[in-house]
Amino acid sequence: MKYAYYPGCSLERNAAAYDHSVREVADLLGIRLQEIDDWNCCGATEYFSRNELAACAVIARNLALVEPQTDQLVAPCAACYLNLIKTDKLMVDHPEFGKEVNQCLAAGGLKYEPGRVTVRHMLDVIVDDIGETAVRDKVVRPLAGLRVAPYYGCQVVRPISNNDNPEYPMKMDHLLKWLGAEVVDYPVKAHCCGGHMTQISEPQAFELIRRLLQNAQDYVADMIVCMCPMCQLNLDGYQSRVNGFFGTEFKLPIMYFTQMLGIAFGIDPQKLGFGKEIVTAMPVLEAKLGGQPV
């Protein structure tokens, strides 16, 4: 199966582990990813705060650059995913606005027909298109004994439906169970990590991060498994700052679901970006996966 691929800026550097593991896992599952040539930033949440038409035009350039023979586009980052799907939906639902976006694209010699491209998140592609049997077939190193808290965050499950529950999604729970992991109940699985608030109000952001870490710890999770680079950065990169702020001693690795897929599929952890996380996952993986070479 062939998909256009939009990595987004985070996956270039900060979330390189996500990009590497997405590509490795896709390869093994027969998902052909073709990166959009010369894609640009989706503007995250910031462009919408300044100019909506420009925000959508910036995003729509990427939709316009999807090759004509492909109509499925995969984005692993939650913010990119929502921006792409939201822009397409705005153009479909509000044709006048869609025309304006196309007027902007025309200034760059481009055109996008609203609704042409279906935007998908990587989780949905693996769970819905590849499915349980094909995933289970590839598992050579089951994650038995590893207790994982599945963390979905906000922007994939809301406000536009990805055929999962926006309050209590289950797709990643299923996927991690197929890998043999023990998936803990995680009541805050679709709560917010604070997004860009770490840059604006640390007390506000740190409290949201603390709740997520505390809940995972209360449910005795060995790690949190996430599907968004912003969530990963906030929970992993800021974990020691959060500990300093609240006097807590959280030590929870925050991994991408594609990294855990890759481990279960027997892919070399180095190729999956293990070691790039700030709170190291190695001790818990070695302890729980029984001295496996991870």
Next chain:
Amino acid sequence: MAAHIAEKKGTFLEEVIEATPGGERLVHCIQCGSCGGSCPSGAEMQYTPRTLIAMIGANDRDAVLAANTMWACVSCYFCTSRCPQNIPITDIIYTLKRMSIAEKRYHDTDAPALAKTFTDFVDRYGRSFEFGLATGYHLLKRPISMMKMGPMGLQMFTRGRMALRPTKIRQIEQLQAIINKAKELSAK
């Protein structure tokens, strides 16, 4: 809020609706408070989204645009998702952010500065640039916190998670032409 309010031309409600695709749902607000009750930032807000919508209906333009509500929003979309009247509340918050920035009504928040620094990088390179964002914005707005960020920045750098130079897309002129057209059209 009753539908007849929207019929009053030239009201703030009318203005917000026009600036928000799907914004016409605003007139159907029943003031149930699902939005405020769902908001992870509600405790930080002067006015919860429910109150803010009531203020929009009451034509309280100045107070709405000066409120901190928009800047406490984390774009989690719980309010939008739970609104029984299908009001795109998060998008309305974005509309109010744009109005507040355009008229410089905000205060006590660095969110507009962050948005400007971020979008300036997009305009210039076509990609975001975390190191530039961290240094440019933080040095300007919060030098003390910048020092606290130091160890984390170093950890990110040693793990290959932070680039010191931005990436520029090849067709940057094309992107800039698109952005300039958008700015020209939206200025009308």
